[in-house]
Amino acid sequence: MIDRPELWYVIAALALGSFLLRFTFLGLVGDRPLPEWLLRHLRYTAVAVLPALIAPMIIWPAATGGSFDLPRGLAAFVTLAAGLWFRNILISITAGAATLYLALYLLG
Amino acid sequence: MRATTPKTPLQQGIRDAAPFILVVSPFALVFGVVATEAGLSIAETLLFSVAVIAGAAQFTTLQLLNENAPAVIALLSGLAVNLRMAMYSASLTPHLGAAPLWQRALVAYLTVDQSYACSVAAFERNPGWSLKQRITYFFSACIPVVPMWYLMTLVGALIGESVPESFALDFAVPITFLAIIAPMMRTPAHLAAALIASLAALCLTWVPFNLGLIIAASLGMITGAQAELMLTKRGLFK
Numbered sequence: 001m002i003d004r005p006e007l008w009y010v011i012a013a014l015a016l017g018s019f020l021l022r023f024t025f026l027g028l029v030g031d032r033p034l035p036e037w038l039l040r041h042l043r044y045t046a047v048a049v050l051p052a053l054i055a056p057m058i059i060w061p062a063a064t065g066g067s068f069d070l071p072r073g074l075a076a077f078v079t080l081a082a083g084l085w086f087r088n089i090l091i092s093i094t095a096g097a098a099t100l101y102l103a104l105y106l107l108g
Numbered sequence: 109m110r111a112t113t114p115k116t117p118l119q120q121g122i123r124d125a126a127p128f129i130l131v132v133s134p135f136a137l138v139f140g141v142v143a144t145e146a147g148l149s150i151a152e153t154l155l156f157s158v159a160v161i162a163g164a165a166q167f168t169t170l171q172l173l174n175e176n177a178p179a180v181i182a183l184l185s186g187l188a189v190n191l192r193m194a195m196y197s198a199s200l201t202p203h204l205g206a207a208p209l210w211q212r213a214l215v216a217y218l219t220v221d222q223s224y225a226c227s228v229a230a231f232e233r234n235p236g237w238s239l240k241q242r243i244t245y246f247f248s249a250c251i252p253v254v255p256m257w258y259l260m261t262l263v264g265a266l267i268g269e270s271v272p273e274s275f276a277l278d279f280a281v282p283i284t285f286l287a288i289i290a291p292m293m294r295t296p297a298h299l300a301a302a303l304i305a306s307l308a309a310l311c312l313t314w315v316p317f318n319l320g321l322i323i324a325a326s327l328g329m330i331t332g333a334q335a336e337l338m339l340t341k342r343g344l345f346k
Contacts, residue, residue, distance in 0.1 A: 001147045002173045010179050010186075011152075014169055015159035017187045023216035025198035031206035038198075040333040044301040045199035046228045048328025049192045050221070050289050051302040052309035052321050053164075054282040059310060063278040072279050079283050083290020092287035093127050100279055 071103030117241045120230060121248025128222040128253050131284040133260045135163045140264020142167070146174045150265045157261035161220055161254065165189040168318070189318045195325060196224040203231045204246065206239050215243075218250045220257075225288050232294075297339060301332030 034042070058076045060066040079096030086092065115123070136157065143153040148170075160166050169186035173179070196219050204215055226249040231242055293299050305328025312320030339345040 006179050007148070007152065007173065010169060010173065010183050011156050011159060013183050014165065014186045017183070018160055018162055018165065018190045018193060019217060021187070021190050021193040022197050022219040023213065024194055025201045026205060026212050026216055026219075027209070029198075029201050029205060030212070034202060037333070039202060040336060041329045042199045042202065043336070044298065044329045044332025045195050045325070046225060047289065047292050047298045047302045048305035048332065049195055049321070049325040050225060050285055052305040052324040052328060053192070053221070054285045055306035055309045056313055057279075057282045058286075060313075061278060063276065072276075072282075075279060076282055076286060079286040080290050083287050084293060087291040089124070089127055089284075089287045089291070092290060093130070093284055096283040096287065100276060100283070104276060 071100055071107050074103050075100035117245035118248045121245040122251050124226045125249040125252045128284055129256050131280045132253050132256050134280055136257045136260035137264040139166055140261040141268060143170055144265045144268045146170060153265040154262050158258055161257055162190050191322050193219055203242050207243055215246055222253045223249045229292055297332045297335035300335045301328040304328050304331040
């Protein structure tokens with residue numbers, strides 16, 4: 001059992017801390033111009049953070065105890081390939097989900 | 109396709125973010141279930157989701173508290189998982205920094221993986237958008253996702269039993285994110301950034317407090333920036 005009021009303090013601090021992390025740049029920098037070298041790095045934030053976030057989930061899925069899973073690997077591959085080819089999010093998700101369920105059914 | 113059917117930023121935002129309902133709903137549902145199983149009341153569970161709106165950080169903190177880790181460690185680990193939000197904030201600043209303070213505060217509260225990913229992609233697709241159009245798009249992209257986060261947390265807390273494992277809902281997260289990242293690979297520099305960040309993330313999972321993610325992302329950003337410089341020098345960029 002998690003102690004009270006400890007839990008409430010942690011939730012409050014996590015909420016405040018998360019807000020400050022989200023607010024730092026946007027709130028404090030505002031529309032002051034940022035140097036070009038910084039902007040150049042910021043252009044690659046999304047394409048760096050998001051792949052880094054999901055790569056381990058794909059290679060070592062928690063659902064299979066962290067060992068590589070062929071249906072999930074195939075689904076990820078098809079999603080990515082469809083996304084690169086069609087450049088359409090819905091097509092890509094549908095293709096990935098279809099692959100996942102088909103592969104789980106056939107291989108699982 | 110998009111060029112031939114122009115839609116308002118409001119419509120685009122809702123449409124682009126709609127697929128993420130598939131990600132957010134099961135994630136929130138599972139959080140609701142896990143939190144009540146850990147002994148949180150329904151009100152505490154819902155409050156947790158409304159105050160923090162960050163699934164991965166919520167799971168991390170809850171997990172550690174449940175394992176009787178010190179509160180400070182649970183808190184710092186959750187914040188470390190959310191460090192990427194500071195990167196999102198920095199990345200949104202050139203697009204939304206000129207908005208009034210109250211709007212920027214609201215944007216900050218609503219900055220989550222989904223709203224951020226949709227918005228940055230849309231802002232890059234539509235460099236001609238005014239500040240008002242960009243703000244409208246950002247908030248519109250939150251409409252399908254954020255209320256669903258609250259609602260499904262509540263539903264999860266109320267039903268309090270797990271969703272059948274055969275649904276493989278765990279994989280909704282990587283699939284939807286892959287689908288949104290793929291079209292962002294516009295140049296070799298973007299591709300290099302994503303590749304290095306993924307490889308580094310895989311090599312750095314041993315780093316404590318999820319800091320491997322931040323290191324990997326930084327390496328990816330440096331790679332992208334350097335590749336852009338190199339390609340520009342040879343006249344190959346864009």
